[in-house]
Amino acid sequence: MKIQETITMNNGLQIPVLGVGLWQVKKEDASRVVKQGIDVGYRHIDDAAAYRNEEEAGEGLRLSGIEREKIFVTTKIPAEYKSYEKAKKSIDESLERLGLEYLDLILIHAPRPWPLMFTNLNYDKKNVEVYKAMEDALKEGKVKSIGVSNFSEHDIDNILANCDVVPAVNQICVFAGNTPKDLIDYCKAKNIVVEAYSPLGTGKVMKNDALAGMAAKYGVSVPQLAIAYTLQLGCVSLPKTTHKEYLVANAKVDFEISPEDMEALLNLGIRQKAL
Numbered sequence: 001m002k003i004q005e006t007i008t009m010n011n012g013l014q015i016p017v018l019g020v021g022l023w024q025v026k027k028e029d030a031s032r033v034v035k036q037g038i039d040v041g042y043r044h045i046d047d048a049a050a051y052r053n054e055e056e057a058g059e060g061l062r063l064s065g066i067e068r069e070k071i072f073v074t075t076k077i078p079a080e081y082k083s084y085e086k087a088k089k090s091i092d093e094s095l096e097r098l099g100l101e102y103l104d105l106i107l108i109h110a111p112r113p114w115p116l117m118f119t120n121l122n123y124d125k126k127n128v129e130v131y132k133a134m135e136d137a138l139k140e141g142k143v144k145s146i147g148v149s150n151f152s153e154h155d156i157d158n159i160l161a162n163c164d165v166v167p168a169v170n171q172i173c174v175f176a177g178n179t180p181k182d183l184i185d186y187c188k189a190k191n192i193v194v195e196a197y198s199p200l201g202t203g204k205v206m207k208n209d210a211l212a213g214m215a216a217k218y219g220v221s222v223p224q225l226a227i228a229y230t231l232q233l234g235c236v237s238l239p240k241t242t243h244k245e246y247l248v249a250n251a252k253v254d255f256e257i258s259p260e261d262m263e264a265l266l267n268l269g270i271r272q273k274a275l
């Protein structure tokens with residue numbers, strides 16, 4: 001079953017291929033979603049300081065009764081925090097809010113603050129500072145793995161050239177209709193796992209007729225086809241839902257998409273900003 005599968009990262013640690021996404025999960029739902037996800041069999045939670053539900057996610061972890069070492073917890077340093085000190089503080093505060101002794105993975109949420117994300121402003125030096133704080137957290141045992149999110153080839157090259165630890169992952173937007181193939185191939189070549197965020201295009205895939213036709217052919221739902229597509233690309237997949245029945249359905253992705261259909265999905269275009 002896919003829900004039990006893992007990928008080995010470049011540091012030798014395992015990351016479960018399916019995770020429970022927590023963006024836009026309200027505080028009042030987050031504890032329940034995390035607990036239900038774990039009850040269903042998920043072993044990976046994708047959170048971020050910016051999602052403002054870390055405390056509730058931590059509560060869900062404790063309510064589930066899962067042993068700490070059996071669950072993979074990711075959180076992210078806000079895109080706006082671009083100094084060593086702010087990054088260090090952010091990691092400590094996330095640990096505190098989640099109520100954990102260590103994080104499995106910490107990411108730089110984005111290479112530039114969100115309002116500047118799609119500009120050419122250069123944050124290379126600042127990203128190195130933030131990354132150094134993550135490297136120190138790694139040495140101190142506060143985190144097991146470190147990585148990046150929304151990083152382009154240039155942003156990754158900057159880290160590789162100026163830091164010691166190769167990022168374990170790059171978490172980027174990947175869905176059927178938006179496949180940044182060059183960036184995925186680049187990450188693979190550098191032994192960096194790609195995590196597909198918004199694998200359902202934040203709902204866009206459900207409105208696509210081509211996907212509906214293909215899903216019917218496989219006897220699956222569009223979300224199942226879309227999640228399976230990201231997994232078959234070799235990515236970790238992080239769908240988000242607040243519904244228990246969707247948590248269950250989204251984990252039923254044990255089917256093979258044909259090479260022809262993979263190619264068609266790769267070339268499907270649904271508008272999305274490029275990194």
Ligand SMILES: NC(=O)c1ccc[n+]([C@@H]2O[C@H](COP(=O)([O-])OP(=O)(O)OC[C@H]3O[C@@H](n4cnc5c(N)ncnc54)[C@H](OP(=O)(O)O)[C@@H]3O)[C@@H](O)[C@H]2O)c1
Nearest residue numbers: 021022023197198199200201202203223239240241242246
């Ligand atoms: N690093 C980053 O910058 C970044 C950015 C975006 C997202 N992410 C991560 O990726 C996760 C997922 O991305 P996303 O939140 O954009 O959304 P997504 O997973 O692409 O899509 C979520 C939407 O699909 C619906 N849905 C889920 N499963 C369904 C099903 N089986 N049938 C019908 N509808 C279904 C959800 O509805 P309900 O919620 O109503 O159930 C929600 O409206 C986030 O939660 C976050 O962890 C990271």
